[in-house]
Amino acid sequence: MLIQCGPRVAMRRAVAAVLALLLLTLAAGCGQDSGQGDAGTPADDAGQAGEPTVTVTGAWARPAPKGEMSAAFFVIENQGSEAVRLTGVRTDVAATAEIHETVQEGSTARMQRVDAIDVPAGGRVELAPGGYHVMLMDLQRDLNAGDGIQLVLEFADGQEVTVTAEVRDAPAGGHDGAH
Secondary structure, three states, rough: OOOOOHHHHHHHHHHHHHHHHHHHHHHOOOOOOOOOOOOOOOOOOOOOOOOOOOOEEEEOOOOEEEOOEEEEEEEEEEOOOOOEEEEEOOOEEEEEEEEEEEEEOOEEEEEEOOOOEEOOOOOOEEHHHOOOOOEEEEEEEEEOOOOEEEEEEEEEOOOEEEEEEEOOOOOOOOOOOOO
């Protein structure tokens, strides 16, 4: 039996197939030394082929002028059966993007760079003011409220997730998370 679908559905299926093939090729080319097994590849326990194991929601960043710093926040959810590790972030709006965390030392909060954030299998990690966050340093342009900026999250297993973060002020009552 042949089931016909509209051009949009056919295009989505074609794109999903190409992305699945690309992810499998990247995973094979990156080797198996990451300690993460096949977490994040389309064929793992997360679901059917082509489904990502990692989703990112609620992405936002603080407004700031060119040349200054900002911070980005979001939630990472791992639907896979293996832990995944966020190891880096790329963006064209900053010369440098680093993963940081806020550490309380007595009555003083200080920020420090971290090499990675582990997201447990079936779990989630929230990057939020006062905790983990992405520092965007030496901004290449002004970040104004209402703008959208792209962030590419890099995982140790070869997955990359591109998200658009809305530039906006901190939520009411939130810690500002600025350095």
